[in-house]
Amino acid sequence: MKNILVVNSSLNSDAGNSSKLVASYLEKLPGDEVKLDILDLNEAQLPHLTQKEMAAWMIAPEERTREQAELAGVSDALLSRLEEADEVVIGLPMYNLGVPSTFKAWIDRLARAGKSFKYTENGPVGLIADKPVTVLAARGGVYAGTEYDTQTPYIRHIFGLMGITKVNFVYAEGLNMGEEAAANAFSAANEKIIELLSN
Ligand SMILES: Cc1cc2nc3c(=O)[nH]c(=O)nc-3n(C[C@H](O)[C@H](O)[C@H](O)COP(=O)(O)O)c2cc1C
Secondary structure, eight states: OOOEEEEEOTTGGGGSSHHHHHHHHTTSSSSOEEEEEEEEEEOOOOOOHHHHHHHHHOGGGGGGOOHHHHHHHHHHHHHHHHHHEEEEEEEEEEBBTTHHHHHHHHHHHHHOOOTTTTTTEEEEEOOOOOOOOOEEOOOOSSSSSTOOOOOHHHHHHHHHHHHHOOOOHHHHEESSSHHHHHHHHHHHHHHHHHHHHHH
16 A cells, blocks of 8 residues: 655645645545555644754664653654655645745754765765655745745755655645636646646
8 A cells, every 4th residue: 555645834734725735636646545644744843953852863772861762753753754655745835935944844853864864975875765755835926947946946955865856846826916826826736736647
């Protein structure tokens, strides 16, 4: 059975436009043999990464205090969910020209030297098995393909660092530019989802 890690990062949880795109993607999946592992980052409310938490990663598991074991356990559990997934589907709103801070807090628990990537003489090498990642991006304005779209290169590079290179984007843009623009954006995004799923 295919295991799909579904990551929503809208501050509106399921009501978010990006979460609705994720729902639309999941509805259109062919076959019914899938197991969904849902991670709602708005509900999870991961705190900013601290020195204490990062230091706990560096200590051998058998030598950790209870507090350090709990702190390291947060990242370990999130990494296991990523490793166990055959595919990842991400709902990603644009907030203030970047990714939601909750999403960044998730990435900060995943990008871990020695766990998800390692440094070598030739630069970093990813340690996570490659898998398809589909990003359903919701935006009030129109940015794809411009220098203001910091999300697309960031996501490609950060997953690439961990060894994940099969990243696809679906954009619903101009959602705050009037009803007609929003309707057109959703319909174009849904067409793109169908195209992706037919490949
Ligand atoms: C705090 C905040 C910041 C935003 N910043 C941007 C922005 O920089 N660029 C943009 O195109 N839209 C911006 N928007 C609009 C959202 O991208 C848009 O409403 C999108 O549909 C939100 O997705 P969601 O409903 O899944 O949260 C912002 C919205 C919020 C709430």
